[in-house]
Amino acid sequence: MKATAIMVGLFVKGFGLVPLSAGLFSMIGDVIDYGEWKTGYRVDGLTNSAVSFGMKVGIGIGTALTGWVLAWGKYDASLEVQGASAILSMKSMYIYIPLMLYLIAAILLYFTNMDKIYPEMKKDLEERKKIADAK
Secondary structure, three states, X not given: OHHHHHHHHHHHHHHHOHHXXXXXXXHHHHHHHHHHHHHOOOOHHHHHHXXXXXXXXXXXXXXXXXXXXXXXXXXXXXXXOOOHHHHHHHHHHHHHHHXXXXXXXXXXXXXXXXXXXXXXXXXXXXXXXXXXXXX
């Protein structure tokens, strides 16, 4: 029963992350547009490479974090029943740490002003493109 509940919970969590993932990849395009707007240079490849590198580093840190949190909780794979600190470390990995990171991300996203400047930015970029095409 517990395994089924965990699997259902992980499915719901994964399904809930779909908008976050979709939003992340759409934001990359906005960053590219913003960079072009500010500097005059469009660096799609460099931006996507930086995102890819950041994701790889993040996956590595996330994997290491799993081991560190389990070690902090004194998890022992040879035990059939884990101690309270090991259970707390597992709950931390599935509940507390993700919740904290989502709240930090939400706060950071709240302070972005891309929605406010995007119409002006897009208009300026289109005007620059018309001028460049006319040359």
